[in-house]
Amino acid sequence: MTDTRNLTRDALAAMDAADPLAPLRDEFDLPEGVIYLDGNSLGAAPKAAMARAERLIRQEWATDLIKSWNTAGWYELPRRLGNKLAPLVGAGDDEVLVTDATGVNLFKVLAAALALRPERRVIVMEGSNFPTDNYMAQGLVDFLGRGHEIRFAEKDEIMDAIDDTVAAVCLTHVHYKTGHLLDMAAITEKAHKAGAIAIWDLCHSAGALPVDLNGAKADFAVGCGYKYLNGGPGAPAFLFVAKRHQEAARQPLTGWWSHKAPFDFTRDYAPAPALTKFLTGTQPITSLALVEAGLDVFLKTDMAAIRKKSQALTGLFIDLADERLARFGVTVATPRDADARGSQVALSFADGGYPVIKALIERGVIGDFRAPDIMRFGFTPLYTRYTDVWDAIETLAYILDSGLWREARFRAQDAVT
Amino acid sequence: MTDTRNLTRDALAAMDAADPLAPLRDEFDLPEGVIYLDGNSLGAAPKAAMARAERLIRQEWATDLIKSWNTAGWYELPRRLGNKLAPLVGAGDDEVLVTDATGVNLFKVLAAALALRPERRVIVMEGSNFPTDNYMAQGLVDFLGRGHEIRFAEKDEIMDAIDDTVAAVCLTHVHYKTGHLLDMAAITEKAHKAGAIAIWDLCHSAGALPVDLNGAKADFAVGCGYKYLNGGPGAPAFLFVAKRHQEAARQPLTGWWSHKAPFDFTRDYAPAPALTKFLTGTQPITSLALVEAGLDVFLKTDMAAIRKKSQALTGLFIDLADERLARFGVTVATPRDADARGSQVALSFADGGYPVIKALIERGVIGDFRAPDIMRFGFTPLYTRYTDVWDAIETLAYILDSGLWREARFRAQDAVT
Numbered sequence: 163m164t165d166t167r168n169l170t171r172d173a174l175a176a177m178d179a180a181d182p183l184a185p186l187r188d189e190f191d192l193p194e195g196v197i198y199l200d201g202n203s204l205g206a207a208p209k210a211a212m213a214r215a216e217r218l219i220r221q222e223w224a225t226d227l228i229k230s231w232n233t234a235g236w237y238e239l240p241r242r243l244g245n246k247l248a249p250l251v252g253a254g255d256d257e258v259l260v261t262d263a264t265g266v267n268l269f270k271v272l273a274a275a276l277a278l279r280p281e282r283r284v285i286v287m288e289g290s291n292f293p294t295d296n297y298m299a300q301g302l303v304d305f306l307g308r309g310h311e312i313r314f315a316e317k318d319e320i321m322d323a324i325d326d327t328v329a330a331v332c333l334t335h336v337h338y339k340t341g342h343l344l345d346m347a348a349i350t351e352k353a354h355k356a357g358a359i360a361i362w363d364l365c366h367s368a369g370a371l372p373v374d375l376n377g378a379k380a381d382f383a384v385g386c387g388y389k390y391l392n393g394g395p396g397a398p399a400f401l402f403v404a405k406r407h408q409e410a411a412r413q414p415l416t417g418w419w420s421h422k423a424p425f426d427f428t429r430d431y432a433p434a435p436a437l438t439k440f441l442t443g444t445q446p447i448t449s450l451a452l453v454e455a456g457l458d459v460f461l462k463t464d465m466a467a468i469r470k471k472s473q474a475l476t477g478l479f480i481d482l483a484d485e486r487l488a489r490f491g492v493t494v495a496t497p498r499d500a501d502a503r504g505s506q507v508a509l510s511f512a513d514g515g516y517p518v519i520k521a522l523i524e525r526g527v528i529g530d531f532r533a534p535d536i537m538r539f540g541f542t543p544l545y546t547r548y549t550d551v552w553d554a555i556e557t558l559a560y561i562l563d564s565g566l567w568r569e570a571r572f573r574a575q576d577a578v579t
Numbered sequence: 580m581t582d583t584r585n586l587t588r589d590a591l592a593a594m595d596a597a598d599p600l601a602p603l604r605d606e607f608d609l610p611e612g613v614i615y616l617d618g619n620s621l622g623a624a625p626k627a628a629m630a631r632a633e634r635l636i637r638q639e640w641a642t643d644l645i646k647s648w649n650t651a652g653w654y655e656l657p658r659r660l661g662n663k664l665a666p667l668v669g670a671g672d673d674e675v676l677v678t679d680a681t682g683v684n685l686f687k688v689l690a691a692a693l694a695l696r697p698e699r700r701v702i703v704m705e706g707s708n709f710p711t712d713n714y715m716a717q718g719l720v721d722f723l724g725r726g727h728e729i730r731f732a733e734k735d736e737i738m739d740a741i742d743d744t745v746a747a748v749c750l751t752h753v754h755y756k757t758g759h760l761l762d763m764a765a766i767t768e769k770a771h772k773a774g775a776i777a778i779w780d781l782c783h784s785a786g787a788l789p790v791d792l793n794g795a796k797a798d799f800a801v802g803c804g805y806k807y808l809n810g811g812p813g814a815p816a817f818l819f820v821a822k823r824h825q826e827a828a829r830q831p832l833t834g835w836w837s838h839k840a841p842f843d844f845t846r847d848y849a850p851a852p853a854l855t856k857f858l859t860g861t862q863p864i865t866s867l868a869l870v871e872a873g874l875d876v877f878l879k880t881d882m883a884a885i886r887k888k889s890q891a892l893t894g895l896f897i898d899l900a901d902e903r904l905a906r907f908g909v910t911v912a913t914p915r916d917a918d919a920r921g922s923q924v925a926l927s928f929a930d931g932g933y934p935v936i937k938a939l940i941e942r943g944v945i946g947d948f949r950a951p952d953i954m955r956f957g958f959t960p961l962y963t964r965y966t967d968v969w970d971a972i973e974t975l976a977y978i979l980d981s982g983l984w985r986e987a988r989f990r991a992q993d994a995v996t
Contacts, residue, residue, distance in 0.1 A: 225610045230812065
C-alpha cells in the first residue's frame, strides 16, 4: 500500500520513465488527450492492425482472391493463432483455437463436458457472472431437455456447491464487474475430486494476468479476443481443450471445418482428430487476422511483467481512491489484496455512478458503468501509464467535488444511448 | 441457344459495350489479366471495402474506441445490414439478420424448426449437398438424442420424400456443384401440405438470382455473405425467419444479444421479441461491416437485370463448351434450361478435371475443382464480361488441345495445397 499523501504526479512520471513496459505504448494507435481505462471492454488498436487489414484486403482478397485460403494461410489461422495465444494462458501447442465467438465456444465446450459426464445433471455457475455464459448454458439445458439444472453460487459459495452430482463447473476466472479473481487451481481440484469437469471463461484474464490452465489442470476454457488481447471490435474468441480430453470429447456444432476430411465432401459427418473437431465452419477472416496484431505485442514482453505493472496500477488507483474519493461516498468494490483481483478496479457510488462516468467521459477519461452503482476501470499495462491513474483520479475528484456530475445526470437522462 | 459457330470475340465485345451492368465492374478491385470465375466461392473485393476498413480501424476503433458500439452503429449492424439484404432474397423488413456463420445459423433455424414440430422426427436433406449443412444437422440430431432421422433425397426424389412424418425440409436452393436450381415454391408448398417446415440455404443463390422467400412462403433461410454478395473472406452469414414464426420460434444459442434486456445483466435468460432472439453474441465487427460494401453495389441495379445477364453468360459458356470442348470428352453437368440453374456452370471431365483447372489457373483463368470430375465456373454479372466467357473457353480449348493439362497433372501431384 502506497502512502499516497506524499505522492506527486512528478513521482509517477518518473515511474513511467523507468517502466520497462513503457515503450510498448508506442505499439498502439491511441487518441490524443484521452485516458483510456476501458481496455477491459474493447482493447485499443495495435498500430500493426491497419497494415494487416490493408494487406489482407488489397493483396490477399482483391488480388490473390480464392487462392489466399492456402497461400495466405487463411485456413490455418484458427490453429496458428491458437498456438500463438497458448503461452498467455498456460496451454500447450494444439490445445487452443482462435475461432467463433465466446458464447458459441462456451456452447461447444459445455456440451462436450456434459457428454463426458452423461449420468450427472448439475452445472455450477456464478449467478452474478457476465450473463452471456449463463444464458448460453440455459439455452443449452433447455434445448437438451434432459433435466440438467444450473446451480448458481456466488464466489464464497462455489466450493460448497461442488458435490458428486455436478457434471461441470463453469466459471469466469475474473469477475467482469468487481474484478475478483477466483482460485482456478483450488476450484478445479475440488471439481476433479467430485468427478466434475472444470470449464474456465478467461474473458477478463487472458492478456491481463498470467493464467496457467495446464498448471491448474483445467479441462476446457474459452475467452475473448477483443478485451485485453486487443484483437479488434468483436474479434473472434478462443477455446481450449486439454490434450487428455481431445480424443474422447465431442461437440455438437459439427460444421465442415470439424470434419476429418473436409475437402472430400462426403455426405456423413466424421469428427476430425484431436482439437480440430472443435472448429465449426468458415471464419470471418478479416476480423480473425487482426487478432494477430494484438497477440504480437505480447511477444515483446511476458505475462509476469504485465502482472507486476497491473498490480501496481490497480493498487495505486485503489490507494488514491481511498484517499481522495472516499469522502464523497465512493467505495472500492474490488479486492484490496492484489493477488485476489484481475486488472480492473470497480468503484461503487450509490448516489450516481452513471452520471459520474458520463461526466468523466466528457473530460476524456474513459471508464464504464455497470448497474446499479459500479464505475469500472480497466488497466492495461501495455499502454496505461502511472500518470494516467493520477490524472483519472484527479478528474474524478474534481467532478465529485464540483458537483458537475449532477449536471451530467440531467444530460444522461436525455441521452438515448 | 446461341449459334456459336458464327460468333466472334468482337461481337461479344460489342455486347459488353452495350451491357447496362458493365459500369458496375468498376465498383470492384480486380487483378489485372485475370478472368475470375470463382466468385461463387469467394466474391471479388468491392473498392469501397478498403475505405470502409480504414474508417473502421483508424476512426471507429482506434480513435472513438468503446463508444463506437453506439456512435458508429456497431451494435445495430446485424439488423441494419439484414434489412439492406432482405430485398435481394424476397424478405421483408425485420426478417433478416446478418450475423454469425452459415452453419451456426443453420443450427439455430433447424433447432427452431424441430421445436415447432415436436412430435415429428424426420428431416429431409439432399445427400449430395455441400456437406456442412448435413454435418451440422447430424451434429444437432446426435446432440439432441431424441431419435431424429435425416432422410436423404436427391433432387428428383425430394417431393416423394416429403410426408407427414417430416418435421423439416432443409435444402440448398442452388446445388453447389452442379448449379441445379430447386423449385423453392413447389417444394415449400409440398412441405406445408405435409405439415413440415421449409428451410432454405441460399449460399449459392443470394445475389446470384432473384429469390422470393416470402413469395414461396419459406419458413426459415440461411445464406452466405462471401460468395455472390462479395462481403469478404469468411464474411458473416445471414438468417431469415418469416414474420409468422417470430413470436413462437426459439433457438438454442441464447447469447446476450438475444436477450430481451441485454444491458440489464440479469441472471436468467428471457428471449428478445421477434427476430432479435435469433442473434447470439458479440459479432466480428470488422468482417461484418465490410459486408455492407458488397451489399451497396446491389443498390445500383436489380436482381432481374442480374438474372438476365447471368443466364446469358452461363448460356454462352454452355454453348461454347458444347461446340469447342465436347470433342475432348468434356460434358456439361449443369441444367441446359436457364431457368433450372443458378449462376454457375459445371463441366465434367473424367480424364482429369483437376489438372485442367490447375493449368487454367496458371494461365489466369480462375475456376475451381470439385471431386471427382467437376470443373466449376461461377459467373458474377456484376463484374464478369461476355468476352471473359470467350477467353475462358479459348484457354480451356487450348489446354485440352495441346495436352498441356497432362503436364499440369504432374505438377498437381507435387502440390501440397
